[in-house]
Amino acid sequence: EPHERAFQERVDAGQKIEPKEWMPEGYRKTLVRQISQHAHSEIVGQLPEGNWISRAPTLERKAILLAKVQDEAGHGLYLYCAAETLGISRDQMYEQLHSGKAKYSSIFNYPTLTWADIGAIGWLVDGAAIMNQVPLQRCSYGPYARAMVRICKEESFHQRQGFDILMKMVKGTPAQKAMVQDALNRWWWPSLMMFGPSDDASVHSAQSMAWKIKQNSNDELRQKFVDQTVPQAKYLGLTVPDPDLKWNEEKGGHDFGEPDWEEFFNVIAGNGPCNAERLDARRQAWDDGVWFRDGLTAHAERAADRRAAAKIAAE
Amino acid sequence: EPHERAFQERVDAGQKIEPKEWMPEGYRKTLVRQISQHAHSEIVGQLPEGNWISRAPTLERKAILLAKVQDEAGHGLYLYCAAETLGISRDQMYEQLHSGKAKYSSIFNYPTLTWADIGAIGWLVDGAAIMNQVPLQRCSYGPYARAMVRICKEESFHQRQGFDILMKMVKGTPAQKAMVQDALNRWWWPSLMMFGPSDDASVHSAQSMAWKIKQNSNDELRQKFVDQTVPQAKYLGLTVPDPDLKWNEEKGGHDFGEPDWEEFFNVIAGNGPCNAERLDARRQAWDDGVWFRDGLTAHAERAADRRAAAKIAAE
Amino acid sequence: MATAALEPAVDQAALLEFLLRIGDNALILGHRVSEWCGHSPALEEDIALANTALDLIGQTQLWLGLAGEVEGKGRSADDLAYLRDGYEFRNILLVERPNGDLGKTLMRQFLFDAWHYLLLKALKGSTEKRIAEIAEKAFKEVSYHLDRSRDLVIRLGDGTAESHRRMQEALDDLWPYTGEMFTSDAVDAALVDAGVIPEPQSLKAGWDEIVTEALSEGTLKKPADGYMHKGGRRGVHTEHLGFILSEMQFLQRAYPGATW
């Protein structure tokens, strides 16, 4: 196909694809799936952290956490807008989320059980997210790439804040330090799973790479994340809960154990600790808000009618 | 009327009136109003105390409070049963409560704000209730009088438990003692109001006295309550929040100030701190339970049908 | 250092009380609003509600921080927020009302914002420089809160029959909690005399105007001024505050002296 060839040449040349330009249907579909999943993750991601806003231990921590959760809603907004440029509406995407058709990042199906979890999410979960997202700033689809630039900037800010929470705690009482270690124990493996299973066998991945929607393999990013994070854990005085973890001089990186992929697929299948609660919370927010959205719509229509009538009367 | 004369003679002779016996319509109505109001008070009275079950400071205090609230539900049950002997159903009485037609004791429209309030309710509110209820054990209507015997026994137990809570607290930290004084400050006047306004002018009261439904005037009982309670307050090391309070050697009782009857009538009129919440809580419990009651009824009917069918089949 | 800027002539106990009142209002309302995080019916609302909560928590830090300085016992804003029990809180009852549906939350916000706006506007001219400074900053934020809550009250009041019904119900439920904003006691009197704060009653006409106009535009019926609940300003709250605090204060209470 000449269209396809021209498209691929532009991608290969590092040009950005913009909304109104021709693109292969598969490209559009892959992007819609990926961007909406990413947007849903931001939205659902408000919940585990939001769980601690009312219990944040100081006013400053409360303010920082509020700002962070607000940023996540903002990221959701950019991403839904980016997806909308591909011809799907925000309501359609919500519908897919609420029906269970669309996924969101599995990590948000784990519970936040102590304040250290808020630090661990910033450090590990945002850390892994950044690792995934930095290359997306160079994604071939313009609106997505530009949203990513903005998001990545804020995410690294969040990651530093998370690390700061943990720094304070490991320097604190033994109970605080134990909470941090416990948080690492619970969040380490789920964070590694955020990069997805090994993509050796995935044709999907190969096509995404060719289209420059995806730029690195899952294993590559996971390795990078481990290499970045292990020294930070050491700096915090923590033990990474992986007996197989050790420095491999030869490859210039860490060897590490295999995540429990059975758990991963179980969580994806809806059996994570919080799947039901997360989805219920979002569905309920949506359903409880029907009257609110309808009210605003009705008002807007009436106001438009009034303006039109006034205009006619004035003419 | 010969019926009425005979009835009054029996009352005067101290005989008990029983459910199936003839009684003046006014006597029946007065009793239904009074007993159902009393029953509603027990039921609504679960709420201010129930508010602290989840926060009771020790396991023992939690158990005692649970038992107390359970007793109150039990009192409600005896009293609804006593009222039912007069030809009104429990559901009818609930309907009157939920519609706002029937009243309950205004004291339960005040909030329980600290653990000391749980002690103060036992000491003052149950104390005032007992003062009102002891004479009712000799009430002319048999079922009511007998219910009262049982209730009074449990209420004095509750009163001692309330006093015990306060004893522990006044012997405790300054903050605990301050909480107790604060509780007395808030509960003192509402407790005095529990006896109702001065009944000099009330024809109603005179008829109730003649029928031996009521045996003492409101002022008489209030005086008795003050005289009993003031030494207890002193024993606890507390200051009764009434600048006019002093011992009157001549009358052998205390002189004391006038409660704020404007507040009393405001609370009766629905403007107490918790009127809306108490009634909403009861209404919601009732409305949310429709399916539950209907389910049990449907099952009972079906089971009865099955038994009947089995009987026919066996014949 | 900063303490030096406070007028020593002003009754310090009254000043402390006032700062707790205004600071606790911000703290408790901020808490309530933050309960919506992630649960609102539209993404734009999630953002706006978080923003309002954030502003209020920021204001709390300033007001309670100053309260700690005035008290002079070395208590920080955090100490005041996290280590007082309910009877020591001085917020008005309105701000501790449960969120209910979003309509009730927005109506509560509007009734409060209209007053908060006028109060802060007046406080910008306080004889206490520190108070005037905080008011200056907070006023900008609260002007925006008011624009937003007023706008939504109007739009939802004049929306569907259902949204109108909910807004009217919210208004009727919350109305008896608005009177406390305009009550006055010895604390207010002392500070009014010193030019630190405006006479509470003096804000009533302006508040009535803002509220009446918005309600009318939103086709909502202003309730009659009947019985008004009060008590929060002197530490007598509703049963809700205790639950707010047990949650808010858990970590500071469970791990005394720890730094976070």
Add this chain to the structure above:
Amino acid sequence: MATAALEPAVDQAALLEFLLRIGDNALILGHRVSEWCGHSPALEEDIALANTALDLIGQTQLWLGLAGEVEGKGRSADDLAYLRDGYEFRNILLVERPNGDLGKTLMRQFLFDAWHYLLLKALKGSTEKRIAEIAEKAFKEVSYHLDRSRDLVIRLGDGTAESHRRMQEALDDLWPYTGEMFTSDAVDAALVDAGVIPEPQSLKAGWDEIVTEALSEGTLKKPADGYMHKGGRRGVHTEHLGFILSEMQFLQRAYPGATW
């Protein structure tokens, strides 16, 4: 004094862990059930629910009291109930599930009671005399709980279409939390070997029988045994526990060392 009766041969750390598990189950379920006080749909239910909560709190006092003795650090049942944070709690996740409607509360109770009943029945024969004694007392109470919750599950399952729907939904929601009752770890193994407790898995057949029979009588469909949630027994809970504790522990945390 009483400590002398405990077999020193038994692994004391395992014993402590077991006592926390059984005590925390009673405490947290007792808390949840007590949330109904004054809010149930029938007076008889108010009484029965309060009674169940009361029994469970009584059992908590005994189990955690013994746990404190075994630990030997001078901690009382109250210290253990009120001064541990969530990650130190050992209850199964089932008992911390939110109450939901009364149907869900009763279904949770039934699924728990059936297991609790069998566990206590076995514990009456424990080689640890103190445990056998507590089990003896608790067994009588729990037999009654089971009679009641089973009866209501049957009647509501086989009631109206609406009550049936609610009970089936409750069952489906709670089912994934039942597997944890039958899990086993090194703590269990050590105590099973010493004859202190029954093998957890050994209770499964009896539980299945009780449950299957009641569900069938109540025309409810037993869910397939799919994925089962766990974690509570090793201190990894749901997000609900933290909120339960912040409320439950408020006074002990806010007024450390005070006696009540």
